[in-house]
Amino acid sequence: MTTARIDARFASLKAEGRAGFVAYVMAGDPTRDQALEILRGLPAAGADIIELGFPFSDPMAEGPPIQRAALRGLKAGLTLKGTLDLARAFRDGDADTPLILMGYLNPIESYGHEAFARDAAAAGVDGVIVVDCPPEEADPLTDALDAAEVSLIRLATPTSDDARLELIARRTSGFVYYVSVAGVTGVKEAQSASVAPAVERVRKASGLPVAVGFGVKTPERAAEIARVADAVVAGSVLVDEVAAALEAGTSPVTAVLARVQALGDAVRGARVTETV
């Protein structure tokens, strides 16, 4: 069962007594081949889990960095099918790192729920995050993913009250993604003090590990979150490395992996200094 990969990874993180680092990159950014090279380099650079964005023309919950990354991906010709091919190419060389697809519903609708679930499972995808598919609308997709044994990973937010958390936790598996700010990706930074109790609430409601994302840009910030969450997600800051490298005429692969290394190291070291 493919969801086993996520569970195994969180179990080993727990055994190590540390939080995991989740790296988000965009399929096809800046080209298919370079994106594959980045994907293949991520585990060694320090990514415990990979989120692979599939481009959508209208990413309504993204800030400018991921909007631009999606445009680069689309320009490189990456369709959802192309993203699945990329996932499979990654999986051929890595049997253990959980791989989560993240994006918007319409490309999946267009592909067909069942066909998508089947092909995602076959490509070695462990979970899917669909930004614009709240629990109220998720049953058809969840049915298809369940049948293919792929997790639908849900989002919890600062606006989720207890009743909503209960709804969010239904029919989810793997982990819950806590969006730490009300806003788009890559813009605002959450108040640190508010993250710990929120993570606790989500953990309690779901019984699942909680990954925290949105607004994680620096190693210091990543370490802060790593002290209270089960995993830390960074995305905008990574895709911005691609943009900066393209601008400077340097290697996007090297730039992204170096940034992953710095953030991953911070996450790994975060709890060492902890005395409790």
Next chain:
Amino acid sequence: MNAIIPNQYAMPDVEGRFGPYGGRFVAETLMPLVLELNQAYEACKADPTFQAELDDYLTHYVGRPSPLYLAQRLTDHYEAANIWFKRDELNHTGAHKINNCMGQILLAMRMGKKRIIAETGAGQHGVATATVCARFGLQCVVYMGAADVQRQSPNVFRMKLLGAEVIPVTSGRGTLKDAMNEAMRDWVTNVEDTYYLIGTAAGPHPYPAMVRDFQSVIGRETRVQMLARREKLPDACVAAIGGGSNAIGLFHPFIEDAGVRLIGIEAAGRGLDGPDHAASLQGGRPGVLHGNRTYLLQDDDGQILEGHSISAGLDYPGIGPEHAWLKDLGRAEYRAATDAEALEAFQLCSKLEGIIPALEPSHALARIGEIAHEVGKGGDVVLNMCGRGDKDIFAVAQHLGVEL
């Protein structure tokens, strides 16, 4: 409640679905807001003081009811059914948009919201939103595609005069869909104090139902006026369709009257056989965008395509979910008119009736002759004149090769 929905056609269902269409496809952060909005709207519908207050403003501020006018020379021109204009272009701000804005602003105030955001294409909805915000002293931010800022500069100036901040949107191709994306990004960022005043009968539930209800004043008045003038219902109701709010406002009170044909006219741009049009119902297929499932212009991968129309108010790649449902049911018919046909109709109406129509209803005007012939002499066809053309004269002059 009967004051808002005068008949028994009970769509959408409690989940906001019109058959397979509609729904609430928004980011989790927005779900509590969308649910809260639905509760607040249901409470207003059930509150007679809300409707009384709205009616008062519609009468004394907006200028309703709008006349139902027999367009005699156009009727003579086609030598077929009587052509009537529902004169919503005579509303304050010059279009039907203010019907919805007045309803939603009263709702926003009841919800205690202080900051209003809106998207706009042609600028009519932006102007109407800025107008009600000025009237009630609320902060107003309007997102408008950068391309539309260029082609609709008079409306940009109007909004600024009314105290609104107009933010040009450069993502995508800089048109209505991109403005809507940006407004949703603002909303998800400012969840505490901000009310998103959507201008068309689309978006997550309850917007499609709510905007329809506020626009249904058009059809309710038409019904009463036609009965008074002709002692019968119209044989056909015709309206232009972008997102579809003026059309659903005209159609909705007639949905249960099987004898009344409901005909929506989409923008065929440079032709339905190419990519440059905005006819989602005739040239698209179902998908999910901007909070609802509906017909969309999209490629094989589910990427949304940019619509094209001479009219900035029609070039949206989606359509309100109720139109998607009415199309599948066969209760409404959908046709299209090209840029060139709309331009021709724009000029014909100006010359024959002394009414300069907006480019949006010019699309409906482009099909009105053939519809009048189908209905035949002695019949009655109502066209929703949903906006006046003052805002379009520069664009039209340019298309006609006239330098102003």
